[in-house]
Amino acid sequence: MVVMLGLALLVEAGTLYAEPMSESKPFAEKFLLLQLSDGEAEKQNKVLSVAANLLEHYGPDAIDIEITTFGPGVRLMYADNSRRERISSLMAQGVRFTVCMNTINTIERETGSDPDLHPESIPVDVGVAHILDEVEKGYVLVRP
Template sequence: MRRLRLIQAALLLALLAPLAAGAQPARAAFKETVLSDPQPGFDDPRRILLQISTSDEREINNILWNAVNLQKFYGIDNVKIAVVAFGPGMVALYKDSPVRERIESLLKYGIEFLGCGNTMETTHRSPDDLIEGVDYVQAGIAEIVERQLDGWIYIKP
């Protein structure tokens, strides 16, 4: 009986030793994303359109992380990203935005931000209320439609 317990203890130690030493269980490697033709490049970048239509700060931050991850994946010179905000999502683009610093940072990396003029008019805001560098169009939703027709890939995270 004592011998059996010693053997069990030895087996348990043998199993736990690699974990105690900092070894991690083996994980499968990420499956590589295969790029479709034409391959994105400086002269023919992927054109991706993201939508912000929520005032929820967590959701807005998620959308901004999507933009960052797309630039990271394709490379800053191989992708054009435009973020269109309308309705409640316009809060992200105003100077008093809770994500103002992130928007300003992403503008420096070439991400385009467009606000909805109709929403500004309805909520009695003006272009002067927008973060510097943010542009606006008459209708955010119409901008999305037109860019899709022009070949932009539309994502609503």
């Protein structure tokens, strides 16, 4: 009874903090969501560099990184992107790349065809909604 009351008080006081859980990174201590909504090459390079630098700093098992693309940022995930090798290398270290399908559907309506995407990219219905959901789970959002 005393233990339960103490636990209830800790929860009430907000001193218990639950970190997001990642099936692919069960030992992660840091949880980062990088937003890319800009199609410029410089911005794409910056986002990829931030991810690579953090993997090197913390180690690939200690940080869970996701890069979410929407709007012009989805160009990063085009299959013919010149950064494909860097993207694949980051994926091999556990970085996830999500693509806003709302943006892809808009591109398809405007151009008449869907762009070919990196085969390991992860589709999400609405990129911004996905970001909000991940932030609510405890991910830190950074927009380099």
